[in-house]
Amino acid sequence: MKRGLPPAGQQLNHVTAHRIRATRTCVRFGLITGDHPGHPCLRAKTSKSRSDGAISCKFGRGCRFHLRAGDTFCTPENETRRPVSTAVPAQFDWKALSVISIASVKADLLPASIELPALPHAVTEFVQKAADPGFDIDVLSAIVEKDAALTVELLKHVNSALYAMRNPIRSVRDAIVHIGINAARLHLLAVGMKAASRAMQTKLLNQRNFWNESLQKALFAREIAKRMKLDPGLAFLGGLLQDYLLPVLTNTYDKHYMQFLEVPLGQGKELTVWERETFGFDHASAGTLFAAQWHFPPDLLCAISFHHSLEATLQGTHPEFFKMFPIALAALLPDQLHQSPTGFQALIKVAKHCRAFDLKDVCKTVDAEQMKMAEGYEIPNHLTQLLIHTQRTMQLSEI
Known part of the structure; x- marks a missing residue:
């Protein structure tokens, strides 16, 4: 040739x-x-x-x-x-893309009254102020310091092994300066959403398992992003928050979601397909709309919007949009709602074609990380064991 x-x-x-x-x-x-x-x-x-x-x-x-x-x-x-x-556009605008995503949601189809998880006021205020290019670091520090829990979490995070500090950081201002505004914003959002989601009473979901499943997706997305030299911070938060609206929707439409779960495993539709057919919207698009009201940054809004759009991340023409790829891969992991009936099989097939990471090694790393962070709760799915079992099943089906 x-x-x-x-x-x-x-x-x-x-x-x-x-x-x-x-x-x-x-x-x-x-x-x-x-x-x-x-x-x-x-x-x-x-x-x-x-x-x-x-x-x-x-x-x-x-x-x-x-x-x-x-x-x-x-x-x-x-x-x-x-x-x-x-072939690749010279510029890429997350804000413009997030506006398009939000505009695609038919707000009149959403429930008139919906009980959203309440983010701590300090988090929403910090995110809003940090979006201003002329932000004042002292003002941002003061916002965090008003919330004792956020202060403790931020200092614990910056002094963790992740940053390998020689000398411990003891002030919020120094912590923000050291890790940067974007990293601080992402971490505070994660802490705030964790507190908000755990405070909710859910009818259909096991809230403890839901949090661990979200954490697993976050760790998985971050590990893929690290190995592909993408944005691990965005990947982590995109994995963590991609399904944040599901406890709310399953409370509001519990009978509908029960019907979805009654379909035998492996025979049902993708959750987002079923949601659009049933409600006229899905949890990804609705989640983007509500997250915009909390002043989430545009790239995180896009992470929520496109987390079930793996094909779009592969067909995108700009490298910046490819940051959504690890988040979309994480959405294929199994969970208690069975969002993607054949998602893990699809993940294995995609991984076979990608030399940037080894799926078995990624699963081992995620399992080890989650054992450290699961806070004594049982991990819903050990990915390494699931990978071995699924690969064997796929091999048998090919015989």
Whole structure:
């Protein structure tokens, strides 16, 4: 097979079109053996084998070809020529994307009265003030210090082994300066949502298990993000908060969700599909709308909105949007609502095509981390054991 993509103006044939589709698949799943700065997957598996900055893709039976910035190619979907260097938009705006996501929700379909978990006032005030580019660090510190529980949690977090401090930090101001505004905001949101969700009385969900399932998704998303050189802080909070509205919705529509759970395991629909058919909205879109009222940052709003949109994260044209990938993967983990009946099988299939991480190693790490953080509660699903069992089941089904 001839290497390289055709120069500008050269007519494409079916072989070239297939190679382009394969290139895009390789880029999305991290099947990369060359060096290129434009995509998180590529940064995770770089090499010095090529000095021309080409994307070097390998697929099939060892077939390899290269995609250089500046080459011109035809996208199979619309047959429109465009330079590789402009295939990814120059700018990416989380705020604009979150506004579009919120606007897509039909608010009139939501229940007139809904009991949302109440975030501590200090958290919402901190998030709102921190969004101002001209924020005052002393003002932000004072907001946290008004809440003794938040102060303790923040200081405990910054002095943990995660940051490996030589000398302990004893003031809120120093803690915020050390870890940064964004990290402080994400941690305070996590602490606030944990307190708010645990204070709720739920009719259908085991609240203790729900929190541990959310924590498991958060740890899983963070571990994937670390290995793919993405944003571990956003991944953790996106995994933790992606389903925060489910206890509320299952309280409001408990009889409907009971009908969903009565379907035999493995035979039901995806939860979001069923929700849209039943209510006209799903917990991802509604969760985004309500989270916006709490002044959540735009990237976190998008994490909630797109956590069940794995395909969209793979088809996105901008590396920044790929930060949603670990969060969407975490949404495939099993939980008590069986949101994705075949989610773990899908996760295994995706992981086979991604060289940026080893799924077995990720599961072991997450299990170990959760044992430390589960606060004495039983972990609902040990991922390592679940992985072994599911792989065996999949192998038997192929025989």
